[in-house]
Amino acid sequence: MKKAAKLLEERQKINKKIEDIQKRCPHFNTTIKSIQERLDSSAIVIRYVCSECFLPMGYPSKKEIQDFLKK
Secondary structure, three states, X not given: OHHHHHHHHHHHHHHHHXXXXXXXXXXXXXXXXXEEOOOOOOOEEEEEEEOOOOOEEEOOOHHHHHHHHHO
């Protein structure tokens, strides 16, 4: 049980660090990627994400998704 609690605490610290990095990032470049919809979900979605910090930035068009899936 202690191992799980320690891992959850570490994950919370890592998530906070990622959040801080994403807040400071200028998000100059974006790319289309397949990402996990939420941390607690196994669903995969296609989104524009920042190339530097991987923050989801928006939704590609249907054509952009089709082109992405052809790669």
